[in-house]
Amino acid sequence: EPEVTQTPSHQVTQMGQEVILRCVPISNHLYFYWYRQILGQKVEFLVSFYNNEISEKSEIFDDQFSVERPDGSNFTLKIRSTKLEDSAMYFCASSGLGTADLSPLHFGNGTRLTVT
């Protein structure tokens, strides 16, 4: 069964550094998402992306964050200047249709980001 793949599985970075988290969504999917889970807290929506632009974003997704689909297969999340509170598990997801009730989201295994 096709799956969403994320790299790296664990990223350690120093405060203030830029990080790029990478995802390869399922090939025929059109909608792409990033979620994050701070340790011990809920999984939170960050952003959704369709047709090469952001379709929805949360309050968390401020100017420090950006997403990009640089080619036909990758979907990236960039954090420009990391803060300690950005430490979390980041999940990429994709779906074939644009609404969660019609088309289940397929999630990757996550990238654990640790900011020191």
Next chain:
Amino acid sequence: GNSVTQMEGPVTLSEEAFLTINCTYTATGYPSLFWYVQYPGEGLQLLLKATKADDKGSNKGFEATYRKETTSFHLEKGSVQVSDSAVYFCALSLQGAQKLVFGQGTRLTINP
């Protein structure tokens, strides 16, 4: 606002025990409801869903019924197995929306 509350974990049961994980929600409008499962080392996978009141979602022996009157979507299984050990997330989405709102997750451990 929209939110999901799950019972506190962790939950530890013996094999073949009956499982209930409680989930209640608050939503503006009529949400669709979901249970996702995360096995160790893996991503979240959709376990089951229900899109309208009184619908029952089921998969792999798990069931959950969309109860509008109690705003609940409790997950149940009659006889759990060691392989059911995982973290279970209740979630909602509003009709026509892409975004999922998750509960905090409940870690389930089944002992042989």
